[in-house]
Amino acid sequence: xxxxKTAFVCNECGADYAKWQGQCSECHAWNTIVEVRLGAASKxxxxxxxxxxxxxxxxxxxxxxxxxxxxxxxxxxEEFDRVLGGGFVPGSVVLIGGHPGAGKSTVxxxxxxxxxxxxxxxxxxxxxxxxxxAMRAQRLALPMGNLSMLxxxxxxxxxxxxxxxxxxxxxxxxxxxxHVADVTSAPGSVSQVRExxxxxxxxxxxxxxxxxxxxxxxxxxxLAGPKVLEHIIDCSIMLEGSHDSRFRTLRxxxxxxxxxxxxxxxxxxxxxxxxxxxxxxxxxxxxxxxASGSVVLVVWEGTRPLLLEVQALVDSSSLxxxxxxxxxxxxxxxxxxxxxxxxxGGVMIGDQDVxxxxxxxxxxxETSADLAVLLALVSSFRDRPLPRELVVxxxxxxxxxxxxxxxxxxxxxxxxxxxxxxxxVPVGNAPREQLDGLExxxxxxxxxxxxxxx
Ligand code: TYD
Ligand code: MG
Numbered sequence: 001x002x003x004x005k006t007a008f009v010c011n012e013c014g015a016d017y018a019k020w021q022g023q024c025s026e027c028h029a030w031n032t033i034v035e036v037r038l039g040a041a042s043k044x045x046x047x048x049x050x051x052x053x054x055x056x057x058x059x060x061x062x063x064x065x066x067x068x069x070x071x072x073x074x075x076x077x078e079e080f081d082r083v084l085g086g087g088f089v090p091g092s093v094v095l096i097g098g099h100p101g102a103g104k105s106t107v108x109x110x111x112x113x114x115x116x117x118x119x120x121x122x123x124x125x126x127x128x129x130x131x132x133x134a135m136r137a138q139r140l141a142l143p144m145g146n147l148s149m150l151x152x153x154x155x156x157x158x159x160x161x162x163x164x165x166x167x168x169x170x171x172x173x174x175x176x177x178x179h180v181a182d183v184t185s186a187p188g189s190v191s192q193v194r195e196x197x198x199x200x201x202x203x204x205x206x207x208x209x210x211x212x213x214x215x216x217x218x219x220x221x222x223l224a225g226p227k228v229l230e231h232i233i234d235c236s237i238m239l240e241g242s243h244d245s246r247f248r249t250l251r252x253x254x255x256x257x258x259x260x261x262x263x264x265x266x267x268x269x270x271x272x273x274x275x276x277x278x279x280x281x282x283x284x285x286x287x288x289x290x291a292s293g294s295v296v297l298v299v300w301e302g303t304r305p306l307l308l309e310v311q312a313l314v315d316s317s318s319l320x321x322x323x324x325x326x327x328x329x330x331x332x333x334x335x336x337x338x339x340x341x342x343x344x345g346g347v348m349i350g351d352q353d354v355x356x357x358x359x360x361x362x363x364x365x366e367t368s369a370d371l372a373v374l375l376a377l378v379s380s381f382r383d384r385p386l387p388r389e390l391v392v393x394x395x396x397x398x399x400x401x402x403x404x405x406x407x408x409x410x411x412x413x414x415x416x417x418x419x420x421x422x423x424x425v426p427v428g429n430a431p432r433e434q435l436d437g438l439e440x441x442x443x444x445x446x447x448x449x450x451x452x453x454x
Pocket of ligand 1: 098099100101102103104105106107136140268269270271272273
């Protein structure tokens with residue numbers, strides 16, 4: 001009898017060990033290491049098939065490979081396509097992550113019902129019953145005639161059914177409830193997630209269909225069993241958005257076929273997720289009278305500019321250690337900006353509580369927001385509102401210098417398009433030609449910017 005191979009795998013981070021131990025040396029979690037049987041799983045693997053005949057693998061020069069094999073197809077939603085890098089690539093595996101209730105199932109059901117009109121499509125639901133999904137589709141008035149539905153959690157069953165109807169696109173909702181018989185641990189554990197994803201991926205690559213896996217994120221915002229999936233999949237996308245906001249953003253984190261950091265914007269409505277094709281207009285719905293501490297900035301998202309509002313509140317603190325809170329921005333960046341403001345702007349807010357918020361539940365990951373954050377802080381501290389038609393962008397250096405940011409002309413054009421009249425930007429981003437109705441003030445130092453606002 002062949003010897004049964006086993007491995008010890010941490011359920012938290014997926015690290016492998018030769019022996020059992022109480023604490024994982026990688027992630028330092030206790031009691032998370034479990035024994036996993038490997039023998040059966042690898043015996044079934046189809047990857048050894050080619051060795052007997054050597055016919056299934058082909059050797060070719062890079063420039064001889066037929067590129068026509070990869071015609072992308074559209075998801076039917078422009079915002080979704082944008083994040084995918086121009087649509088689905090046949091044979092690729094896409095992971096869509098997000099918090100429970102973000103709208104993953106909703107957006108995929110909408111997409112799949114539309115795609116089923118043209119392609120063979122299969123929706124596997126492991127979490128909701130078929131009735132629940134059907135009720136939702138009916139309520140959203142989606143075309144229901146052509147989408148194949150399967151309620152299953154066993155990967156073997158899914159592959160068996162898929163082999164019969166040969167779908168062009170499969171959704172598996174969600175990977176955390178899937179299991180393969182060869183692995184003994186519970187669904188949702190790292191080894192189950194890894195083996196299930198690997199088996200489904202193998203099927204997708206062989207059949208040339210698109211596989212979409214749904215994954216839940218854990219409390220700290222990472223995908224459950226994340227590291228084990230990252231290298232299997234071709235494209236990882238997160239659906240983000242806070243519960244109190246209608247807006248959802250779809251952001252690429254890894255993409256083998258296109259750029260990452262593209263942003264797709266959706267709004268959650270009674271009719272499901274709707275695309276927002278002009279996000280700037282939505283994020284900029286401001287009251288007629290602008291309060292102090294509010295500034296509009298232009299961030300660069302993938303291939304387009306986006307106008308956002310950032311708000312700051314500076315208030316005298318009753319604590320010995322005043323609070324510094326950043327929502328939608330990086331905390332460390334805020335601390336750095338406060339230090340620069342003190343040292344190079346001469347503004348003393350060491351004894352004040354400071355809160356900064358990016359409006360609309362968006363996450364700003366760009367340094368071009370620096371100058372706008374600083375001006376918002378000063379505006380709130382002095383309790384003097386800034387003009388409504390002012391827009392600001394620029395990176396702030398530790399010496400108090402204002403540094404240029406990429407794509408300056410496009411940012412300015414977007415601001416002009418939305419009716420802004422005045423812009424404060426780094427000298428390096430000075431426009432070559434005059435922009436219609438937009439007065440551009442260029443600044444070199446923080447002190448100049450502080451002078452320019454009042
Ligand atoms: P869902 O797609 O089930 O989330 P996930 O699969 O990511 O866990 O979305 C559920 C949420 O979306 C729920 O909180 C209600 C909201 N929602 C709407 O506001 N309108 C709708 O038409 C639908 C279908 C859901
Ligand atoms: Mg769901």
